[in-house]
Amino acid sequence: MSNPKNDRCRLAYQAHLRHAKGLSEKSMDAALSALTEFEVFTRHRDFRLLHREQIIGFKDHLMTRASRADGQPLSASTIIHTLGHCRAFFTWLVEQRGYRSMNATEVDYFAPPRREVMRARTLPPKPVPTPDEVRRILSTMPGETLHARRDRAIIAFMYLTGIRVNAVASLRLGHLDMVSRTVFQDAGVVRVKFSKSQVTSFFPVGSDIEQIVVDWALELCQRGYSPDDPLFPRNGELGDNGDSEIARECWSNSAPIRRIFKRAFEDAGISYYTPHAFRKTLTRLGLEMCDTVEECWAWSLNLGHNSLNTTLQHYGVPSDERRRQVLGALGRSIDETMDEGTEALLPLFRTNPAFARAARIFARQERSAE
Secondary structure, eight states, rough: OOHHHHHHHHHHHHHHIIIOOOOOHHHHHHHHHHHHHHHHHHTTOOGGOOOHHHHHHHHHHHHOOOOTTTTSSSOOHHHHHHHHHHHHHHHEEESTTTOOSOGGGGGGSSSSOOHHHHHHHHHOOOOOHHHHHHHHHHHOOOOOSSSHHHHHHHHHHHHHHHOOHHHTOOOGGGGGGGGTEEEEEEETOOOOGGOHHHEOOOOOOHHHHHEEEEEEEOOOOOOOOOTTTTTSSSSSTTTSSSSOOOOOOOOSSSHHHHHHEEEEEEETTTOOOOTTTHHHHHHHHHHHHHHHHHHHHHHHTTEEEEEEHHHHHTTTOOHHHHHHHHHHHHHHHHHOOGGGGGGGGGHHHHOOOOHHHHHHHHHHHHHHHH
């Protein structure tokens, strides 16, 4: 049974999140869901009676509760975010009229256990599809029907642009500019993260990948699609053979595209990766291709990141195997660029990163000249 006083606090906090913090519905749902879990644990006890024993018990509950999805213990990330949402709510609550007599120091007990924080920070990098795997998937996808050509174009497009799946599901044909090789993510129409409009350029992943997208856009134009029609139409009006008139509506969410990805990976005999993993594939490709800070920064901005650190920390963490390969190659590239007349400079090249980088660039230029 709910508590009317708590319900009023929840509504006021929801308004605060929406209008003062500008959060999306998805973000608000996550915050309110965490608060609901705490309230259920306390049996809907008045928020005003918050005390540390409740919070400690709730933390123990989270540590032992199984995930509703797979029955496994909650991940460290889930525990940290749940406690963080609760802490944010009560930090706000103790400043509200009628609740200022609460002991504000009690809220500090929502701090997550340090071992969970460390566990979340030390998780090994998740595997991501390689460029070769992406090409293998596209090569095995059929193209006989309209459905199939659209599905193949979606996967090629997400690899070509790195645009998030929810935005892809809501793009219009007019947002794609094949002349400038860009996509305009218009926040007024497209479901972009943080409602931030952006012009995204094609990543240099290959002309064959780009051609799949070009062919799909031309086919839509030939079918009479206008710039305001969806770039990737939903299935609603497609016939059984996949070649009837197609729907002129965007998908309402990203679930259909995720199913397309899962089916394509299974058909290619490759372990499933979420659509978001393509952004990590592109990040690792960029780290291999970019030679200057400016190139890395441009690559990061094209992914929609305001900080290069975001790209490196959350998308570009190399696997242990890749890290060993990079460090091994650094040593070999230095040795390969040294002839007998420069042996005396070898210690300097090995200890000075600037010289070592110059040696690698010179070696690449020599190889390209051959």
